[in-house]
Amino acid sequence: MKKIITLLLVSIFGGAITLTSYKVFIEKPNYVVVSENTGNGYFNTSYLPTSAKGAGINEIDFTVAAQNTVNSVVHVKNVSISSGPTTIAEFLYGSGGSQRPQVGTGSGVIISSDGYIVTNNHVIANASQLQVTLNNNKTYTAELVGTDSNSDIALLKIDANDKLPYLAFGDSDNAKIGEWVLAVGNPFNLTSTVTAGIVSAKARDLGGMTNQSFIQTDAAVNPGNSGGALVNTNGDLIGINTAITSQTGSYVGYSFAVPSNIAKKVVEDIMEYGNVQKGILGINSIRTSTPYALNKGINDVDGVYIAGVEEDSGAFDAKLQEGDVLKKVDDIVVHKFPDLVGYISTKRPGDKIQVTIDREGEMMEVPVILKERQTLVIPELGLEVKNLNKEDQKKFKTKKGVKIIGVPETYRGYDLEGKVLLAVENNEIDDISDAKNLFSNISKYSNTSITIINEKGERVRRIFQ
Incomplete structure (x- = not known):
């Protein structure tokens, strides 16, 4: 027994000596030095507070916004009558031809409990009859209240016995690039369909389509979604889905919406005046990518270069000059012409705005009273x-x-x-x-x-x- 105890003690003692020797003489020290470093590292780190839910799409809850939106988005059917030859004989010999109904479809957004609906002008163009189907499959005949082809906005009205669910206009100026949004439409009368994406850009000008300012998003929008709602995760209506850019006619990653501030102003004008009241600043600008801009040395201007001032306009009365660079209007920073167009489109004749201009290196704030368009x-x-x-x-x-x-x-x-x-x-x-x-x-x-x-x-x- 004594031998066993002695052997055990010797083993323990020998192990301790071996471990100590290793730690002291063999193992390399591995220290972490913590110090304050104000220089740039390999990675930039944001120290802004992070949401407890994280930033991933799987952690963001779209359900509340979707539930608040789907019942306010409707299917719009446009029935128009076209006449012309239907057979080769009629085409060749002119034997009258026949009238044929053509059906176009799109979406719309209920904006009041008594049945006012906003949609795209191109959805209802040339309509002889308009029908609206709600998300609960009830169908109503719609009346066209008014349209504005420039903004591609139209206002409809239906008479329902019950109060309808509706969306209130949000402030599209507060929409941020990278913000999550939902595109809600009622294409092909399938009841409301929801897709998600982010705000890809603001103040987009599509060139060939009118002088307009769009919100660009990568939420999937197809032709039947035209006139539907673009909402943020709070369910605020920040745009009316309007267009896609695609060679195939189907969604390929880009879609565009009329900002809600413009749509709201158009709707209010139609309801109050019967037409759209357009306040005009009265300046001409040039595209910074043109050879003329390059020769003038203004191809890299941050702002709107004023190339001319229309006579008897608000800008003319405020003594804005050719060569001024418009940098800001009220609280909106202006980097390019669509920034300016988008904001002015929310104004009426007689509205007073404050513009900030750069005149030969001197920053100036100038009040301008907008007028009706004086030229055509x-x-x-x-x-x-x-x-x-x-x-x-x-x-x-x-x-x-x-x-x-x-x-x-x-x-x-x-x-x-x-x-x-x-x-x-x-x-x-x-x-x-x-x-x-x-x-x-x-x-x-x-x-x-x-x-x-x-x-x-x-x-x-x-x-x-």
């Missing part, structure tokens, strides 16, 4: 005209007509610029609105006569073919 390019002939001011009325001794301030190359030989256009086809013109309506009704295939007057009071009739 009239259809067919392409003449640019403006309303007469008091000085024009005195100079030409007339209160009627519009002044010709721009002439296309085709008609430069007619000596029109600087004259006052009084009438077209013996119909008197009061202002640019009259000019637009009268020239819209003329045929491009027949002769058109106009009456102009010069500063001497001499009236001349010109005939265009």
Whole structure:
């Protein structure tokens, strides 16, 4: 027994000696030195507070926003009547043809409990009958209240017995790039469909489509979703889904929405005035990517370079000048022209704004009162005209007509610029609105006569073919 105890003690003692020797003589020390380092490391680290749910898509809860939205998004069916030959014989021999109904579909968003619905203008264009189907499959005949083709917004109204679920307009100016959003539509009458994505960009200009400012998102939007809702994770309506860019006609990763602030203003104008009241700043700009901008040294301007100021506009009255660079309007920082367009589109004539400009290196704040558009390019002939001011009325001794301030190359030989256009086809013109309506009704295939007057009071009739 004593031998066993002695052997055990010797083993323990020997193991302790061996471990100590290893730690002291063999093992290399491995220290971590902690010090304050203000220089840049290999990785940049954000020390902003992180949500307890994390930032991954799997941790974000879209269910509340989806539940609050789906019942407020509707299916819109547009029935239009087209006429024309339906057979080869009718086409060749002109035997009348027949009228055929054509059906187009899209989505819409209920914006009031009494049945006002906002959708895209292109969804309801040329409609002879409009039908709206709710998410509960109830169908109603809709009335067209008004449209604005420039913003691609239309307002419908249905009469329902019960109060309807609706979405309130959010503030699209507060939408952030990278913010999660839901695109909710009712395509193909499948009841409301929800897709998720982020805000990819703001103030997007699609070039060929009107002078507009869109919210870009990567939430999947297909043609049947046009007119549907773009909402944030709180369920706030921040846009009306409008367009996609695709060679196939289907979603390929880019979709665009009219910002809610623009849509709201259009809807309010239609309801209050019957048309859209457009406040105009009255400046001309140039694209920074053009050879002209490169030659002028303004291709890298951060802001909107003012290349010209329209006479009798708000900018003209505020004495903005060619060469000024517009940097800010009210609280909105302006980097490019669509930033400015998007904000001005929410304003009306008579609204006062504060613009910040860079004039030869000096920053200036200038108040500007927006006005109605004073100029117009009239259809067919392409003449640019403006309303007469008091000085024009005195100079030409007339209160009627519009002044010709721009002439296309085709008609430069007619000596029109600087004259006052009084009438077209013996119909008197009061202002640019009259000019637009009268020239819209003329045929491009027949002769058109106009009456102009010069500063001497001499009236001349010109005939265009």
